[in-house]
Amino acid sequence: MSDAGVRTTEWRRVLLDLLLIVVVAVAYHGSGWIGLLQRVVVEGAQVTPLWPPTGIALACLLWGGLRVWPGIALGTYLAIEQLSSFDPEDLAIVAGNTLAPVCAFLLLRRTGFRTELDRLRDGLLLVFLGGLLPMLISATIGTATLVLTGDMPSSEAWGVWAAWWAGDTMGVLLVTPLLLVLPTVRLTRDPYRAVEAVALGATAVVVTLAATRSSLSLLFLVFPLIIWAAVRFQLLGSAPCALAVSVLSISAAIDRAGPFADHTLLEIMVNLQALNGAAALTGLLLSALVTEQNNIRLQIEQACEDLVEVVAHLTAGGRPDHGDGRPPARPDQG
Structure with a gap:
């Protein structure tokens, strides 16, 4: 292949990656808007019992690999902008919401997770290594950021942390399996x-x-x-x-x-x-x-x-017939 052909292929790959990142960001932001329709105020902070973007982020990572992580970060930024003006300290929340599904993806890939979810082992991996464990990252970083910036008193941190962690985990357990099974839908x-x-x-x-x-x-x-x-x-x-x-x-x-x-x-x-x-x-x-x-x-x-x-x-090879249905003759029968 010529140099021009190689450069064309590379540009197509770059454009495809950029398009994929934009799609992930739009999906993250759109599902975040839906999730915020059912938000509640816990200890002065707005949280959702079910945060669908986390499930979408993990599914996109399982499909597209690590190259889609900028879309998750961009989607988180847009979701924060929807709630209030974006401050520099909110970068920590963006990092936490991006790291959690990325760590979940790496853990699942490391342990041989199959997106078909056709084994009990895969279900258990998604529950513990895809949801319960890595979502501690986003909940901890997010809650700590609110406390350190003075947006929330430390005495109320536990309730917000628990609600944050549960919402992200539910996003993985409820939304990710649904997205993974969609390609298999047949009438x-x-x-x-x-x-x-x-x-x-x-x-x-x-x-x-x-x-x-x-x-x-x-x-x-x-x-x-x-x-x-x-x-x-x-x-x-x-x-x-x-x-x-x-x-x-x-x-x-x-x-x-x-x-x-x-x-x-x-x-x-x-x-x-x-x-x-x-x-x-x-x-x-x-x-x-x-x-x-x-x-x-x-x-x-x-x-x-x-x-x-x-x-x-x-059986057919060991006892060939004569074409008329009669069994083969023994040697002593001529």
Whole structure:
């Protein structure tokens, strides 16, 4: 290839990387705007029980690699600008929100994580190395920045830190699996399965609305739905189901409706994050387990079919017939 061709290829690669960074930044900022629609004030700071940009950032890293990290930083800057004017000290928050998903990506890549989420091991890796552990970085840096700049008294740091960490973690556990499974979506040709999927979606919305808006303690009703979705549709069903449960629960908590009424903000946040975390873990881990078992069953069936073919081939090769269905004659029979 000539020098001109090499330079053209390099420029195309650079332009593609820039386009990818812009797309990530726009997706981060747009999902941040959606997340801020359900923000609450905890100890004087604005936090969200579910922060979708973190899940989007990790999914983009898993798809595009480390080259997309500037898009995460730019998206964080735009999200901060949406809340208030950007100050130099806010660079620490940008760094924390960028480092958390980058560290999650590096940990997952180091441990052999597969984006198909077709093994229980992958589900556990996403929970602990993709969500719970690395999101400590963004929560700690963000809370420390607010305290050091005087925007929040140190006595209130614990509540903000816990809410920040939980929101980022929920973004990974609820949004990242949904994004990772989207490329595998295929329209089913089975009418019964299509009807079942529609029935599951409608039932999930109705039951979740009833459970989160009723004065009775009925939040446990969402778990049979998530189990149904995971067993029958695996991650393709459980991921959107768990996300719907989370969004509707957050809406009820903000309105202080149903089981979230007559509680302090701290109690509401604890109950809400416990529900969201349990729903996300149930759907993610059960889906991964069912998918792994289905793959093992298919591999065993394929191995049995291959074995039958080998035995049939050896039998036919060892006892050739005469074309008329008669078995081969023994040597002593002439």
